[in-house]
Amino acid sequence: MIPTRWCPPHFTPGVRTFLDRIFPDRWVGRVEPITWPQKFPDPTPLGFFLCVHMKCLIYETPVNTDEGHAARIVAVVGDIMENPDTVFRVH
Numbered sequence: 001m002i003p004t005r006w007c008p009p010h011f012t013p014g015v016r017t018f019l020d021r022i023f024p025d026r027w028v029g030r031v032e033p034i035t036w037p038q039k040f041p042d043p044t045p046l047g048f049f050l051c052v053h054m055k056c057l058i059y060e061t062p063v064n065t066d067e068g069h070a071a072r073i074v075a076v077v078g079d080i081m082e083n084p085d086t087v088f089r090v091h
Contacts, residue, residue: 049090054080 019027043051057076063069080087 046087046090050080050087053086 054076057079058072061072063072
């Protein structure tokens with residue numbers, strides 16, 4: 001846990017009260033209402049490559065709707081699963 005002396009303005013009761021009023025039960029903090037995760041693991045080189053590679057493929061073709069974007073993600077994941085050679089070469 002990060003000591004409060006490192007960033008006290010972000011953790012004062014006034015800030016938490018403001019967040020409770022503006023974003024009831026929806027803000028992420030060190031104590032409440034949603035506890036911040038301890039620490040996410042660093043991505044592996046393969047995971048980092050896969051994320052960037054997928055992003056390039058997803059945004060290669062412009063998409064205008066949320067449904068189109070979701071369909072594009074599904075299509076890219078399907079293509080990668082059917083042709084895993086690129087990922088295997090990185091590993």
